[in-house]
Amino acid sequence: xxxxxxxxxxxxxxxxxxxxxxxxxxxxxxxxxxxxxxxxxxxxxxxxxxxxxxxxxxxxxxxxxxxxxxxxxxxxxxxxxxxxxxxxxxxxxxxxxxxxxxxxxxxxxxxxxxxxxxxxxxxxxxxxxxxxxxxxxxxxxxxxxxxxxxxxxxxxxxxxxxxxxxxxxxxxxxxxxxxxxxxxxxxxxxxxxxxxxxxxxxxxxxxxxxxxxxxxxxxxxxxxxxxxxxxxxxxxxxxxxxxxxxxxxxx
Amino acid sequence: xxxxxxxxxxxxxxxxxxxxxxxxxxxxxxxxxxxxxxxxxxxxxxxxxxxxxxxxxxxxxxxxxxxxxxxxxxxxxxxxxxxxxxxxxxxxxxxxxxxxxxxxxxxxxxxxxxxxxxxxxxxxxxxxxxxxxxxxxxxxxxxxxxxxxxxxxxxxxxxxxxxxxxxxxxxxxxxxxxxxxxxxxxxxxxxxxxxxxxxxxxx
Numbered sequence: 001x002x003x004x005x006x007x008x009x010x011x012x013x014x015x016x017x018x019x020x021x022x023x024x025x026x027x028x029x030x031x032x033x034x035x036x037x038x039x040x041x042x043x044x045x046x047x048x049x050x051x052x053x054x055x056x057x058x059x060x061x062x063x064x065x066x067x068x069x070x071x072x073x074x075x076x077x078x079x080x081x082x083x084x085x086x087x088x089x090x091x092x093x094x095x096x097x098x099x100x101x102x103x104x105x106x107x108x109x110x111x112x113x114x115x116x117x118x119x120x121x122x123x124x125x126x127x128x129x130x131x132x133x134x135x136x137x138x139x140x141x142x143x144x145x146x147x148x149x150x151x152x153x154x155x156x157x158x159x160x161x162x163x164x165x166x167x168x169x170x171x172x173x174x175x176x177x178x179x180x181x182x183x184x185x186x187x188x189x190x191x192x193x194x195x196x197x198x199x200x201x202x203x204x205x206x207x208x209x210x211x212x213x214x215x216x217x218x219x220x221x222x223x224x225x226x227x228x229x230x231x232x233x234x235x236x237x238x239x240x241x242x243x244x245x246x247x248x249x250x251x
Numbered sequence: 252x253x254x255x256x257x258x259x260x261x262x263x264x265x266x267x268x269x270x271x272x273x274x275x276x277x278x279x280x281x282x283x284x285x286x287x288x289x290x291x292x293x294x295x296x297x298x299x300x301x302x303x304x305x306x307x308x309x310x311x312x313x314x315x316x317x318x319x320x321x322x323x324x325x326x327x328x329x330x331x332x333x334x335x336x337x338x339x340x341x342x343x344x345x346x347x348x349x350x351x352x353x354x355x356x357x358x359x360x361x362x363x364x365x366x367x368x369x370x371x372x373x374x375x376x377x378x379x380x381x382x383x384x385x386x387x388x389x390x391x392x393x394x395x396x397x398x399x400x401x402x403x404x405x406x407x408x409x410x411x412x413x414x415x416x417x418x419x420x421x422x423x424x425x426x427x428x429x430x431x432x433x434x435x436x437x438x439x440x441x442x443x444x445x446x447x448x449x450x451x452x453x454x
Contacts, residue, residue, distance in 0.1 A: 001374065001375065001414055002370070002372050002373070002374045002415060003372060003373045003374065003393060005372055005373065040439065045372070045373055067264075070264055070265055070268055071268045071271070071272075072268075072272075074265070074268075074269055074272070074436060074437060074438070074439055074440075074442060074443060075395070075437055075438075075439055076395060076397075076434075076437050093262060094264070095264070096262065096264045096265055096268070097262070098262055098265070098437065119298075120297070120298060121297045121298035121299065122369060122399065123297060123369055123371065123397040123398070123399075124297065166369050166371065166397070167369075167371060195367055195368060196367055196368070196369070197367050197369070197371045197372070220367065220371070220372060221372070250373040250393040
């Protein structure tokens with residue numbers, strides 16, 4: 001049976017992993033290569049690397065880090081951050097990424113999703129969305145959650161699926177970094193709207209939050225950052241507890 | 252020496268790194284001559300069947316692979332590389348494959364209802380017959396899948412299945428020609444064990 005995935009996310013800046021609360025006040029956490037190997041050994045099912053600077057000069061440093069991770073860690077690697085063109089796809093794929101996640105780049109140029117899916121296959125294209133509940137409903141934010149758009153999140157998820165994205169990452173701005181649990185109402189709406197795998201992101205603070213997530217919403221994976229970096233609990237612990245509560249996980 | 256066939260599709264860096272990790276020499280090449288000199292061949296692949304089959308033909312690699320398979324060299328197709336071993340595929344039209352294993356490739360959507368497509372993630376293996384490729388593995392071991400099409404194949408070539416709404420073909424073998432639907436190079440220690448077995452298997 002297909003296992004629910006636990007995915008640590010590593011935000012990378014100048015070759016180091018950082019993670020903020022509500023997208024600000026970054027703290028240096030650890031060395032990406034070391035952290036990736038540690039996560040893989042402790043049972044991570046995949047790793048996500050976000051290049052949070054994504055400037056030209058930083059990109060080459062980021063690719064060096066990625067290459068070094070890919071040389072040592074043999075689980076799927078997803079890369080995101082500053083992916084705006086097919087050339088950006090090409091660059092990170094050549095450094096060992098298996099999947100590429102697009103966010104603001106797809107908002108600016110929606111054809112990017114379809115063009116990338118045609119060239120690299122649907123399995124390669126992950127549509128990542130930063131979503132916030134506004135008066136008019138769930139809206140997509142761009143540029144790392146800083147700029148509000150008038151795009152409806154549910155419609156955007158459906159568009160992503162139709163255009164050829166193989167997976168969705170749904171990051172709730174409302175719950176991100178707060179460690180009060182995943183945004184279940186939002187995730188429920190998205191999961192009901194599409195038939196591709198959905199990865200929940202934003203709000204993981206405890207083992208209970210992951211249990212609640214997998215028991216209540218048909219998502220495929222839970223993503224966490226600070227909760228794993230600061231060793232609130234290990235992925236091994238989390239998976240054992242999930243398994244004993246009846247959630248199918250790979251141990 | 253293991254040749255990883257490069258015809259412009261897929262993440263070959265991970266495969267190369269996997270072999271380096273387990274201490275096996277490998278070379279990434281799209282040159283029929285270089286590939287012919289190798290002892291073992293890996294046929295990788297992601298993306299669409301039609302495009303991949305066309306690229307193989309354009310580079311004359313289809314003939315090379317069929318010839319080397321006939322010579323008895325161990326060949327391992329991975330993901331789309333496994334699907335290419337079959338007679339034909341119905342992915343966006345009808346496309347001919349290498350015909351090294353009898354059967355055809357069809358959309359998962361025809362067989363499953365209520366499950367998400369692509370089939371992405373870690374799923375368990377169930378073995379239907381013994382193979383040196385899976386020495387040391389057991390039923391229930393997890394490997395990483397990502398695909399929207401599946402191979403329909405006869406029981407004599409079927410080695411392992413995985414449960415995704417039905418028994419989906421996970422591994423096939425016809426003498427020296429092997430194929431896995433999942434990605435051993437992305438399946439952690441279990442995957443590395445399979446690649447290690449491939450590097451030493453006698454057929």
